[in-house]
Amino acid sequence: MPSFIIFLIGGVMAFSLAGVFIIALTQAGQPILGIAVAGATIGVTEEGLSLATLVFLRTFAGLFVMLFFAASTPIPHIFNSLKSVGLPDYIAEVTIMIYRYSFMMLEQSSQMLRAAGCRMGFSGWRNSMRTMGMLAANVFIRSLEFAERSQYAMQSRNFGGGFPVYRKPAGMTPAWGLISILALAGVYLVGNA
């Protein structure tokens, strides 16, 4: 899991690096470095460089915080919290279920892919297309049956609509508020030093 997150951050940052490069080259201002290409001068300016750095760091910080949050908070917790700020129950429940069952369908389809591969399902372009088509149809039908069985199972345990959370996430304490304010103040002070 950590390596996957680093991979994700790396991937997005590589993309943002390309954008940052363009920003650095296209800002007007005090030139630092210039290359003459076919009569025109492409140069890096001081303003361009500082804007590029700012964009790069902001992208990284935003991405890091978001992925860290996504990786450390279970989806049911997020949606149960969103319910308390007014998200309708049914949206929260449907989302939690889709999230849960998409993983199961993913696992099932990867097994079916492997099984199809064992029987030469992917030899040649035509065959591959045909196999993928059959697979997609099959996964769809199976998901319907799966949904029905799961519904039976939930009913048999008195499912009344709503996914209760057994182990509630730790609540907000004054210490956390204090730490957040201190961190913000620190960033502000460092930025203006």
Add this chain to the structure above:
Amino acid sequence: MAFIIETRGLAYSYENGEPALKGVTLGISGGKKTVILGPNGSGKSTLFLHMNGVLRPGKGTILFRGEPLRYDNKSLASLRQKVGLVFQNPDDQIFASTVEEDVAFGPINLGLPGADVEERVKAALDIVDMAGFRGRPTQQLSFGQRKRVALAGALAMDPEMLLMDEPTAGLDAQMVREILELTEELDYKGKTIVISTHDVDLAYEWADDVILMSEGSVLFSGTVDGLFEAEELLHKARLTRPILYSLNLQRHLRTGHPECPRPRTVPECCQAFFRKEITNEAGTFYIACLNNGNLDVGALQKFRKHNRGAYGSYAKRVSRELGLEIHHYFNSIEHGLIKTSMGEDYLLITEPSLAGLVKSKVEELDRRYSCKIKAMIIDDVRVSGRQ
């Protein structure tokens, strides 16, 4: 005889029009171990879904404790609290992201306060020996572990009656034994257990009552012996006779020994088959009760290594935690009966509430085969000698 749950003329068809149940009339007695035996596709799972109120019958009625089922939310909630259902495929049942969340799902839906939920989750996980996996994501568990979590999910509802759909399918041999011992433990503690299976050997050894189903109808309902005597019914239901039954029949045909009482376990077979060969005087079956986990290890050493066993989920867990030198963690009663019948002494560690069950099993064998095995309950394993 009082039936805890009863169906009358139950008929049901799925959407494709294929009838799954065709007029099923049966009754399940409280406090007994019942097997619903039948080949794949005979309607066992559909029947279970009806008994739990998930499916409504097309025709016919279901009675729980003499009252017809009602399908309003409140009645259903109270029915499902009393009748627990464990699905064949644990993946259909488990949907929470962690083990404890899934086990807590039922109790929270019952609207229990937090402390009670915690108590039930703990008890249910303890009994299936999954307490060490509480926080684990469910998708990381093995099939056997998921099967246990699914069982714990049903047990956490604390039902009077537990319906288990193919509980042993896809499990390794030791897990099958563990599940069967667990059901015996639950049965002894007062729950009515119903298992659906197509395993005739399991049904023969485990069940008090058996109901044979085939193609959506009940072919037979009664005692285990009665079923296997009716061979044409077995053929009709695509089943065979259990191995122990056939062996005993051959013994009867070849030696002229009476066929009944039929041995249903290996120790009983030994008694029935090797009567002449057993010359030693029978040993003593010591049943040691664990109280609060106090145990004198010195007492264990008085028994030979292969003559020690643990029975019941609590005793097994405590013995593992204490690192006791226990040889038999499953099938221990059977092993003990065989050892003692050969003249050795056997020590079985169990919890106080199960001591009576073990003792009754020893006495049952003694009664049927007069093999003179003495059963002795030791209150605590604190035998003097060690500090």
